[in-house]
Amino acid sequence: MTVADVLHRDWQRFTPLQRLSRFAFYLFAVAALVASLRTIDVIPEFLYDAPDQMVDLVGRMWPPDLSYVGPTLKGLIETLHIATLGTIIAIVMAVPVGLLAARNVTPNLTLNLFAKFVFVTSRSINSLVWALLFVAVFGPGPLAGTLAIAFRSIGFTGKLFAEALEESSKGSIEALAANGASRLATLLWGYWPQVRPAFWSIALFRWDINIRESAVLGIVGAGGVGVALDTAMNLLYWDQVAVVLIAIFVVVILAEILVTVVRARLL
Amino acid sequence: MTPQDKSGGRVAFAPNWGARIGWLLLALYVVYAGSQLGFSPERFSTGIEHGHRFLVRMFPPNFSRWELIAGGILESLQIAVIATFFGILLALPIGLLAARNLVPGWISWPTRGFIALCRSFHPIIVAILFVKAIGFGALAGVMALIVASIGFISKLFAEAIEEISLKQVEAVRATGAGFISTLIMGVQPQVLPRFIGFATYQLDSNLRNSTMVGIVGGGGIGAALFTAYQRFDFDVVLAILIIIVSLIMIAEIVSGWARRVFQ
Numbered sequence: 001m002t003v004a005d006v007l008h009r010d011w012q013r014f015t016p017l018q019r020l021s022r023f024a025f026y027l028f029a030v031a032a033l034v035a036s037l038r039t040i041d042v043i044p045e046f047l048y049d050a051p052d053q054m055v056d057l058v059g060r061m062w063p064p065d066l067s068y069v070g071p072t073l074k075g076l077i078e079t080l081h082i083a084t085l086g087t088i089i090a091i092v093m094a095v096p097v098g099l100l101a102a103r104n105v106t107p108n109l110t111l112n113l114f115a116k117f118v119f120v121t122s123r124s125i126n127s128l129v130w131a132l133l134f135v136a137v138f139g140p141g142p143l144a145g146t147l148a149i150a151f152r153s154i155g156f157t158g159k160l161f162a163e164a165l166e167e168s169s170k171g172s173i174e175a176l177a178a179n180g181a182s183r184l185a186t187l188l189w190g191y192w193p194q195v196r197p198a199f200w201s202i203a204l205f206r207w208d209i210n211i212r213e214s215a216v217l218g219i220v221g222a223g224g225v226g227v228a229l230d231t232a233m234n235l236l237y238w239d240q241v242a243v244v245l246i247a248i249f250v251v252v253i254l255a256e257i258l259v260t261v262v263r264a265r266l267l
Numbered sequence: 268m269t270p271q272d273k274s275g276g277r278v279a280f281a282p283n284w285g286a287r288i289g290w291l292l293l294a295l296y297v298v299y300a301g302s303q304l305g306f307s308p309e310r311f312s313t314g315i316e317h318g319h320r321f322l323v324r325m326f327p328p329n330f331s332r333w334e335l336i337a338g339g340i341l342e343s344l345q346i347a348v349i350a351t352f353f354g355i356l357l358a359l360p361i362g363l364l365a366a367r368n369l370v371p372g373w374i375s376w377p378t379r380g381f382i383a384l385c386r387s388f389h390p391i392i393v394a395i396l397f398v399k400a401i402g403f404g405a406l407a408g409v410m411a412l413i414v415a416s417i418g419f420i421s422k423l424f425a426e427a428i429e430e431i432s433l434k435q436v437e438a439v440r441a442t443g444a445g446f447i448s449t450l451i452m453g454v455q456p457q458v459l460p461r462f463i464g465f466a467t468y469q470l471d472s473n474l475r476n477s478t479m480v481g482i483v484g485g486g487g488i489g490a491a492l493f494t495a496y497q498r499f500d501f502d503v504v505l506a507i508l509i510i511i512v513s514l515i516m517i518a519e520i521v522s523g524w525a526r527r528v529f530q
Contacts, residue, residue, distance in 0.1 A: 021528040034350050036345040050410075053400040066370075078304070085300040089291070124512040126479045128391065132496055138311075138316040142304040165357045216389045219483065223304070233395065245388070252387040 002199070022174070061242035068232065068240040072247045075151070075218070075225035082217070082224050083210040086149025087157075090202055094158035101158065102165035105191065123155030127213045130221040137175065142223030149210050157206050165191060181237055200266050204259045211255045213246050236267035321501060329502035333490075335506055339481065340514060343375070346408045346477040347497030351470045353409075361417060362366030362424030363450075363485050369428060382425075383516020388475045394485040405486030419472070423465045424458070431457040439470045446473055463529040467522035474518050478511045 014022070050059050101115035130152050134144035174192040181189070218226020225244060232240035330336070364370055365378040394411035401407055431454060439453035481489020488507060495503040 002307045018528070025525050025528055032348050036348040039341075040345040040349060040405055040409075040410075041342065043402070043404060046402050046404065046406055050406075057400045080305050081300045085297065085304060088297055113434075120516065121512070123312065124475075124515045125508065126475055128479050128482060129492070129508065132493075133321075136321050136496075136501075138314040144303050144308060144309060146306075212387070212389050216391045219391065219395075229392070233399070245392070248392070249384070249387050253383060256383075 001196075008094050010074075015066035017232070030117065057238065060238035061245075063239065064242040064246065065239035065244070066236065068228075068237075068243045069247075071228050072225060072244050075228040075244075076251055078093045078249055079189035079211065079224035082145045082149055082214040083207060086146045086214065087153060087203060087207045087210050089146065089150035090157055090206065093163060094154045095209055098158040098161035099187070100163065104168075104170075104188075105165055113133035113264055115158070119155040119159045119162075121155070122151055122153075123159075126218065127152040128220055131217045131220050145214060145217040145224055148222055149214055153206050153210060153215070156209075157202050160202045161195070161199065164195040167196040171194030175207070197266065200245045201263055204266075208255050212252055215252075278297045299306055300464055324499070324501040325505040327502065328506040329500070330506045332503055332506075335491050336488065336510060340478075340508075340510060341492045342405055342490075343474065343477040343481075343487035344514075346412060346480070346485075347470060349418055350412030350477070351466070351473050354413045354473070355420055355466055357413065357422060358420035359419045362421035363428065365421060365425035366428035367425075368431075368433070368461050375425075375471040378421075379425075385414050387418075388414075390415040391479060392485060394480040395483045400486040403484040403486075408477060408480035408485030408487055412476055413483060416473060417478065420465055420469055424462065427458045427465075428454065432452065448514050452522065460529045464526050467525045469486055471515070471518050472495060478514075500527045 130148035397407035434455035481487040
């Protein structure tokens with residue numbers, strides 16, 4: 001294609017096919033919305049007094065019951081452990097699968113597809129469902145929660161790790177191979193230095209997500225601060241619920257700030 | 268954490284030792300956290316036994332309650348679509364108000380705080396609050412996912428607006444265009460492809476969560492899933508999971524197609 005062709009194409013902006021597919025997208029979106037709005041089963045009375053009910057709920061939450069800070073903090077520490085250990089276990093499992101998924105590291109289509117299948121399965125099942133499954137296997141408690149977080153995170157971390165591997169430049173890898181380096185040496189000295197920033201960034205990002213996710217696992221009995229939340233809510237102690245919610249909010253914000261600072265220093 | 272190499276040969280060995288100590292500390296933490304969270308060989312050996320029984324009861328998947336499953340899936344889809352639409356509708360002005368290059372700081376910082384508040388709670392927690400406040404049913408799920416969509420879309424939308432090239436905006440402004448015309452002709456073409464990306468991603472994410480809000484009473488397939496789980500009907504649980512996973516995969520394919528159309 002010559003430069004003149006490219007310029008010519010730019011002036012047209014969209015081909016007829018593009019216009020048609022855009023139109024199809026809008027049509028599909030509007031049709032889905034209209035169909036959903038017409039058929040969804042909503043009781044209108046609930047909608048009308050929703051603002052009053054929300055105000056009433058907030059009124060019950062205030063002032064927060066400070067005596068519940070103790071159990072909340074205990075739960076929060078457990079949540080942090082679940083999120084951190086869950087992320088570490090996830091990465092330990094995701095790195096080998098990620099190596100299998102990267103087409104330049106493993107030039108074998110069957111293994112690539114197998115690894116992709118592992119990622120999709122892991123990501124498609126919600127962490128709450130993973131928690132339900134592990135509670136059925138290991139009984140209620142943080143062990144089930146940690147494994148749920150770990151299995152849920154394999155897909156995300158592994159997929160991004162494989163993408164980072166595929167983006168690494170061939171130069172140093174070919175140089176190592178030309179020197180007769182073994183496969184392990186190529187991975188350690190060729191790929192690892194190139195993907196290291198991406199690796200830490202993925203790990204931190206997932207840890208941040210996992211803190212949010214592990215805060216709810218207690219609702220299905222998988223440990224953490226969610227247990228304190230569930231107990232307070234079942235007893236209708238809304239002032240205690242407020243303490244838990246404030247605590248989760250503070251921890252999530254602190255984690256986000258920490259991740260931002262560490263990433264800025266690391267990258 | 269591995270410290271970064273600073274220039275100069277002086278530190279040739281130092282980072283290496285730092286990294287080794289870091290890995291050691293990480294290993295110590297794993298052992299400590301594992302003991303805190305109840306990781307023990309006995310629990311794993313009994314777990315394998317339970318897991319075996321669990322898997323036996325799961326197979327073959329039982330689709331005989333398909334009417335219930337289909338109704339739940341349909342409601343989940345409705346929740347996801349409606350929540351994504353209203354979430355985006357609300358997120359657009361909020362995201363615009365949070366963009367630091369277009370609005371003054373006294374508006375953008377409070378808006379950013381509000382977005383952080385929406386983002387920091389898992390949709391399930393928000394769903395519980397809405398269920399308690401406005402009662403069981405799909406409406407609570409829709410409201411919870413609207414909050415989640417606002418948190419995600421407005422943040423990314425604000426970032427996308429902050430990253431646009433101001434040259435085009437200035438060019439449009441130089442022709443004498445007003446604020447709204449500048450937004451439509453100068454800002455919108457630059458952010459639309461990324462915006463479609465977030466919107467389809469949010470639809471995927473809302474679909475995943477709309478299959479879960481039923482666990483806490485927010486409508487959708489989650490209620491059927493949780494009931495089957497509590498009744499130990501694990502074959503029905505597996506059937507529902509297979510359907511949820513295939514639905515999510517189809518949604519991913521469709522949204523991938525939508526993203527390509529708008530690239």
